[in-house]
Amino acid sequence: MDMIHEAAHVARHEAARAALAAQSGSEYLTFRLGAEEYGIDILKVQEIRSYEVPTRIANAPQFVKGVVNLRGVIVPIVDLRLKLGCDTAEYNSFTVVIVLNVKGRVVGAVVDSVSDVLELSAESIKPAPEMASAVDTSFITGISSVNDRMLIMMDIESLMASPDMGLMDESH
Structure with a gap:
């Protein structure tokens, strides 16, 4: 009987460690809007x-x-550059649409270009400073610095589901 308890204990320990590992590093898609680079949860990207x-x-x-x-x-299709107050929204060969799945709805977000996919630990994302800016900072979850690059981490789900976007049914 002790061997069964021991095996169950080891299995629980392994599951807890796997859950912690999954939690510690999350993948983010990074993209450019004007001069800034943003990161969003890759799991929202279709x-x-x-x-x-x-x-x-x-x-x-x-x-x-x-x-x-x-x-x-x-x-x-939402032009994030216009939504977030970028000076210009030029359409060229680098302009892409990130197709997102947000609260069961499919929405496209126009960005200047997609950079890459990065794995970031929760510790590497610092709280965003309070600042008066054109961008609504309530959708910014933090700032991360990766190899001399400043990434603005964005809660894309909250942004796309916000009432002023008019994209989501209020009942969701």
């Missing part, structure tokens, strides 16, 4: 696509560029 001109929707906010048909799913 795919990355080249930019295609969406179908405009009447009375949509300026930052909602329209919708595209993505394999039968109508996906709203």
Whole structure:
């Protein structure tokens, strides 16, 4: 009987260690908006696509560029550069759409370019300083420094689900 208890104890210990390891390093997709580089949870990213001109929707906010048909799913396209107050939003060969899955909805986010995927530990992300800026800092979860690069960590789910975006049903 003791061997069974011992095996169960070891299994629990291994599971706890695996859970801790999974927690300690999370993967983030990094992308550029103007001069800044941002990081978002890779688990929210469904795919990355080249930019295609969406179908405009009447009375949509300026930052909602329209919708595209993505394999039968109508996906709203948000230009994060306009939403976050970047000076210019130029469309060129580097412009991409990050297709996100946010609270069960598929949403596209236009960014200047995608940089890479990084694994960051929770300790490497520092709290964002309080500052008066054009960007709504309530969606910024922290700042991380990676090889001389400053990454602004963003809670993309909260940003996309915020009421002023008008993308999510209030009941969610």
